[in-house]
Amino acid sequence: MNKIKVGIIGLGRAGWGMHVSELKTFSDMFEITAVCDVDFKRAEAMKDRISKDVRCYSKHKELINDPTVELVAIACRSVEHTSYALEALRAGKYVVLDKPIALSYADACKLLTASKKYPGRLFCRQNRRFEPEFNHVLQIMDSGVLGNIYMIRHSVFSYQRRNDWQTLRRFGGGQLNNWGPHLIDHAVQLMGDKITNVDGILRKVTAVGDAEDYFKILLTGRNGRIVDVEFSGGAALKSNIYEVHGDRGSLILPSAPGAQFQLKYLDPAYPLEEIKADPGTPAISMNKWEPYRNPETLHWIEKTFPVGPDNDDNISTIYRHVYNAIRKGIPYRVKTEEAVEVVRVTELVRQQNKKFRQSRLTRMGK
Ligand SMILES: NC(=O)c1ccc[n+]([C@@H]2O[C@H](COP(=O)([O-])OP(=O)(O)OC[C@H]3O[C@@H](n4cnc5c(N)ncnc54)[C@H](O)[C@@H]3O)[C@@H](O)[C@H]2O)c1
Numbered sequence: 001m002n003k004i005k006v007g008i009i010g011l012g013r014a015g016w017g018m019h020v021s022e023l024k025t026f027s028d029m030f031e032i033t034a035v036c037d038v039d040f041k042r043a044e045a046m047k048d049r050i051s052k053d054v055r056c057y058s059k060h061k062e063l064i065n066d067p068t069v070e071l072v073a074i075a076c077r078s079v080e081h082t083s084y085a086l087e088a089l090r091a092g093k094y095v096v097l098d099k100p101i102a103l104s105y106a107d108a109c110k111l112l113t114a115s116k117k118y119p120g121r122l123f124c125r126q127n128r129r130f131e132p133e134f135n136h137v138l139q140i141m142d143s144g145v146l147g148n149i150y151m152i153r154h155s156v157f158s159y160q161r162r163n164d165w166q167t168l169r170r171f172g173g174g175q176l177n178n179w180g181p182h183l184i185d186h187a188v189q190l191m192g193d194k195i196t197n198v199d200g201i202l203r204k205v206t207a208v209g210d211a212e213d214y215f216k217i218l219l220t221g222r223n224g225r226i227v228d229v230e231f232s233g234g235a236a237l238k239s240n241i242y243e244v245h246g247d248r249g250s251l252i253l254p255s256a257p258g259a260q261f262q263l264k265y266l267d268p269a270y271p272l273e274e275i276k277a278d279p280g281t282p283a284i285s286m287n288k289w290e291p292y293r294n295p296e297t298l299h300w301i302e303k304t305f306p307v308g309p310d311n312d313d314n315i316s317t318i319y320r321h322v323y324n325a326i327r328k329g330i331p332y333r334v335k336t337e338e339a340v341e342v343v344r345v346t347e348l349v350r351q352q353n354k355k356f357r358q359s360r361l362t363r364m365g366k
Helices: 015-025 040-049 060-064 078-090 105-117 132-143 180-191 318-328 336-351
Strands: 004-009 030-036 055-057 071-074 094-098 122-125 149-157 195-203 214-221 226-232 240-246 249-254 260-266 300-306
Touching: 004 015, 004 060, 004 318, 015 030, 015 040, 015 071, 015 318, 030 040, 030 060, 040 055, 055 060, 060 078, 071 078, 078 094, 078 105, 094 318, 105 122, 105 336, 122 318, 122 336, 132 180, 132 240, 132 249, 132 260, 149 180, 180 214, 180 226, 180 336, 195 336, 214 336
Parallel strands: 004 030, 004 071, 030 055, 071 094, 094 122, 149 226
Antiparallel strands: 149 240, 195 214, 214 226, 240 249, 249 260, 260 300
């Protein structure tokens, strides 16, 4: 195979822990030829992990200008994401840009412009687009069994007490920039139409620092659908990760390891009788709930089943899609416009929560 030669900028939890591991999984498609970290020792440590021939840098420009590098993976802190991606695109490289792709809508629009100038070169790393649970939810929604879907809840809860740079606004921290890109990306897809209204609440609960570790965002779509997205880093018990409600049924996925989908929907073999609103006074009944309901019998189908989409994708297989796009011309699933929409929503929520406005952004070590 014609391997893609990769240079990685930033060798932390994402770069070292995710990008390198994922690229090694697809070692028939990719070869890591260069690495860069402001902490040069981290770059040098890659000689033991990858190959003694890997080129090590402490300045991003050196890696971008390395002629062996065909694709630049950007996994340093969020503040530099947009500018490094633009530099790499201008240098003629392919770019895998980790989330958040930008810390402002204006910067995201610069990426969109660049992606048009350098078509097929920018790959926004919305890796949770490939999450099995999410894709299974989409499949069930598309099957039509839930009827007209009017409301979706998507929540990720944990109890973390974080204290790293992701809790500091001056470094672009806060969970709206951290988990937000994943959950808002899901929300944009779950909406399935243009987002017409955004209402967001940010709070700081258990993390230290000055950035939010809780967000709740209510999105409304042109199709009338409501998508409610919530993240908490200060919740001791988890809620359902997905809840989808349609006018013919509901779907729930609890948040627990090995949790199963619960699906309940009206059996299409029993068409609903047409009924009309009755302006009269209902009869008095011995059964206290009877007068409040239409006494028809509803025929439900109820199922419980494990998460199991029909492909082998997961949040660690995104590089295979990058390879397929570059070498085989298969369209990349995450469109830059969609990643930009995520940043637009993020910025609106931040504007609505002045206390958590982005402060003057600072690079690591400054
Ligand atoms: N897609 C995902 O699932 C996912 C998961 C985790 C983190 N991320 C993203 O990855 C980025 C990094 O997060 P992290 O948790 O790995 O942080 P981290 O602090 O663990 O690692 C960042 C690394 O980048 C280096 N670095 C910082 N500034 C640099 C620069 N200008 N040039 C070169 N190297 C630089 C640091 O020395 C460090 O080694 C964040 O933007 C985060 O949002 C994405």
